[in-house]
Amino acid sequence: RFKCKECGKMAVAETSLVKKNHQIATVVYQKIAQLLIEKQSMADIAKRLAVSTSTVSRKLNEFQFKTDWNWLPENMSWDEYGFK
Incomplete structure (x- = not known):
């Protein structure tokens, strides 16, 4: 943020690397999604x-995770589930 000495108004520097009113760069958000x-x-x-x-x-x-409930496999294996 920058304050004008003459009028006292505050200004925010804008760049293509960070969204307006954000503090974290967009490339960091992309890396978070990748990880x-x-x-x-x-x-x-x-x-x-x-x-x-x-x-x-x-x-x-x-x-957003989408699940298609209209389709099920022909054969289902229940061996993967263990009940103790």
Whole structure:
């Protein structure tokens, strides 16, 4: 932020690297998404990119998972489930 000495108004510097009113670069958000797809833990991602775990969690919540309930496989294997 910058304050004009003459009129006292505050101005915010704008760049293509960061969205307006944000503090984290868009490339960092892209890297978070990439690491989430690679199934790394949120704590590891946050530590690696120097952001908070809540930032990583917010990015995870942006993902939308679609499930097609109109199709089931012809044969289902129940051996994968263990009941103890």
